[in-house]
Amino acid sequence: MLNNIRNNDTVLMSLIVVMVLAAPLLLAPLGAGYPDLMQRFAIFGIFAVGFNILFGLTGYLSFGHAAFLGVGSYSAVWMFKLLSMNIIPAIILAVIISGLFALIIGYVSLRRSGIYFSILTLAFAQMSFNLAYSVLTPITAGETGLQLALDDPRILDAPYEAGQLPTPGLFGLYMNDTWTVNFIGMELQFNVGYYVCGLLLIALFYVALRIFRSPFGMMLRAIKTNQTRLNYTGVNTRPYTLAAFVISGMYAGLAGGLMASMDPLAGAERMQWTASGEVVLMVILGGAGTLLGPVLGAGVIKYFENIFSRMNDQVVESWFLWMPEGLTEFMVAIVHPFVGKGWHLSLGLIFMAVVIFLPGGLIEGANRIIGWIGRRFGSKKTDKSGEAPAPAE
Amino acid sequence: MGILEVQNVNKRFGGLQALDDVNLNVQENTVHAIIGPNGAGKSTLLNCFIGKLIPDTGTVMFDGKSLLGLKPHQINQAGVSRVFQTPEIFTDLSVIENTMIPAFARRDGAFKLHPFERISDEKDIRARAEEMLVNVGLGEKLDTVASAMSRGDKRRLEMAMCLVQQPKLLLLDEPTAGMARADTNNMIDLLKRLASEMDITFVVIEHDMHVVFSLADRISVLAQGHVIVEDEPGNIKGHPKVQEAYLGTTAH
Structure with missing residues (x-):
């Protein structure tokens, strides 16, 4: 059984490594192989993986994690303004500051559980959002958003060419450097920024995997199941939940720092409650408490947001051109509300279907399909179906 | 000196005196049963030992240290574990x-x-x-x-x-509640074996007299929040106060 878990982990890690490294090739046929979107896949993947450490393991549903994302972004941009355009100090500061924020917010919010905890985190996040727009304008630049300026000190960097804003980089590589390769008729774009995000996603996925398999992770799962019993078992649950909260806050801060590294500006709208809600959707859609689920959920939601939202009626019409003329128009009229500006409708329907029919998320769906195929075509594996469901695939 | 010493514990819920001046002395490595009719305050008393409830007055000393004011996890770390009714x-x-x-x-x-x-x-x-x-x-x-x-x-x-x-002290809240007869007997055998094999003091709350008399070294009878008798099993069965508490023969 323990060997089994180790093997599963190797499979999981290989899967994520291949997915991340080959993303430009895998996503190009789906029309999603451009750097901007791939960066977002990886960044929101990190955000969701971190959120899952809190929500998936302990069951504490935070509605304020976008605050840490925003704090990370602001920290990173300040580092670009003051110190250097190298992304390493920016990301380190983003993680530290968001970790401190998470410590404070978590310390207060975790005095309550259930819905009261969720409301407290939501209140804190909205507070941060509104402060960023008002009182904290000197730090956040309010509505314009925090941007680079020509007269920033950047004490570590050599002076730049006059009149040109610098781009974030990593020892000579710039985040927006892209190599385009033609491959069987497709244009594959290999972008430095994406691979920075992707490698971090792999590393942080591994960290999450180790947490899931550690005694610490087991304590967190025990908190989700029966916190009372854990208290009467001699465990002080408060520091465990706080540690999980801070870790997930640091993941969010790192994601925010990466966002700013890809595009060096930070705005308060990143902290809005809709952004906090989005990561909850990602994790639930993919499968809360599973390892791969959050990455998958983040991918699906970002894909919808960026690809579905751009499909207009011409695109839809081209799908149905083979039909008789009247029918084509009829089909376009039916599909119209679900694409383009109506992409939220499709996403909402998919989300409802997943929550109702696959409470374990897309990962549960994938497991069922694999199980079905296994039973159908490989009689050898049939005895496995009687096994207890693995808590984290 | 017992391992668990409870002195003059009172607990009131609104108008109900749940525990009325309870005294209890549990000796090390024994099985001490607490019996009593429904509503006698048995579970309330147990809750005072594990930090779930804090008595209004009185002291609860375990192994020479007071348990009052400690958090549940601290009490467990001191060596007290509990098996719940459900x-x-x-x-x-x-x-x-x-x-x-x-x-x-x-x-x-x-x-x-x-x-x-x-x-x-x-x-x-x-x-x-x-x-x-x-x-x-x-x-x-x-x-x-x-x-x-x-x-x-x-x-x-x-x-x-x-x-x-x-643990040094294991609290069992109705360990056989809702069990079939065969299961109950298995549980009795298990508890007996554990009591003889391990250096653990047991405090057992139980309704089932068969279980109590098979296990206990000493029995405290609780009625209306008060310990009316504490004695060895042999002397409990025929005790008039116990009969009164269970059968309700009010001997005015």
């Missing part, structure tokens, strides 16, 4: 995981940040948990999810979870 277990986790958690809590204390150690490397903890599960008769069900077990097995699991911590 099994409190980690229903989503497997039987072996359920038992490894208390073992970790005993070894690592109330909190330890160890996010990068692997559970699969914790061979000692696993071996201890397995040994205890075999001991209570769950050796075949290590990988079963706890929620899928029968009530009797859940209770056994909870016993294993408490015993793997090697």
